[in-house]
Amino acid sequence: MKDTSILDEVFERFCNTVGVFKDREVLRHDYLPEKLPHREEQIRRLGEVIAPVLKGARCSNIFVYGKTGTGKTAVTKYVLNHLEVKAKEIGAPVSFCYVNCRLAGTEYRVLASLCQSINLVVPFTGLSLGEVFDRFKQGLDTAKRILIVALDEVDAIVKARSDILLYELTRINEILTRSKASVIGISNDLRLKEFLDPRVLSSLSEEEIVFRPYNAAELRNILAERAQMAFRDGALTEGALSLCAALAAAEHGDARRALDLLRVAGEVAERKGESTVTEEHVREAERLIEHNRVVDALANLTLHSKLVMLSVYHLVRANGYRAVTGEIYEVYNELCSELAVTPLTQRRVSTLVNELDALGLLNAQVVSMGRYGRTKKIRMEVTRTLIKEAFSNDSRLGRLIDYEPKSLSKDAGSRN
DNA sequence: CGTCCACAGGAATGACGGGCGG
């Protein structure tokens, strides 16, 4: 079969099937709906707290927390958007700036975003943090406005760097004379409080809003509302909808996850040329999402992280299911010399293992073996077939999958 | 009950590519 005829068939089939979607976009998690069911209370609270800015007063700083997919970001954006509209309407000098700290990555880039929001151009890099902050303060002061700074996923910055950015931001009003600023800090992690300097914590959490996870019934309502816009009438079975809600409820009540499941289930059904989405499609969507997440994560690792994964892979294959740091480093060294790559130090490999642990690709646990030292026992969190699938495209790594490390030959017995 | 293993993981430092203002 020629390539063109393959595509002919694919396109033909796509055009001839009705499809289950009416508007797939509303299922993306960056879509901001008109209504946010079961978050009325939080919307009201947030609205009440920030309302004073409409009358020219600074509003309290707010600390917003709750797990992923509980609607923190949606509610915040929703309220701020409406605030901006209202401010325009009555001519109040109010604006806001929303920054996702994890996406921004560094304090510098967060600050750069803030500058951008007040039409201040700063270079991507090159300036000292203090310099950028000074410019931001000056720029803001001359702008004569009230700025609300929403820092989403602040925990990412605070944990990776420090809380000095937050500290400076919460004290900024002491310097400003013609402008004012308030901070909304959004965190996925309640424990963030423990990382914060007490002074920062007290000024940031003048007000606190908690987002509890959605339960299955609430998720079901949310999904039903979106599904009505997203799917053709009758294209989604009740069972499929409920299953999405139930699966997501079992996993921290994450609405984002529920929406993903629903969208992918729809895509699965469509690809199969079926006109209704069933529970079976949801199950397959669940598998597909997890599969893609892992293969994606694996494929995007740096060479050395991949080599560490491969080392664990070989050890697990040979000795049972847990490997320790020393063994991993030994095999890793061998794989490096096989590729003629200079190996990293054990210290570095240790942090790579921790990163892989955080990504959920490995599971690392510190254990003491008494007289025989203290180490980390490391287990794979992904199946070996997935490793093969993710690495076999790379010709250099593909060779190492079937390679038998010499360091494995002795001491092949498995221990607990 | 102290020792001592085999590391964990913090801190300091450096190399490097990118970019600034002057």
Add this chain to the structure above:
DNA sequence: CCGCCCGTCATTCCTGTGGACG
């Protein structure tokens, strides 16, 4: 062009430690 600062990745040096062994 220079001197300076940035973030990132990595190395070096280091102190800390749970618990089986003696």
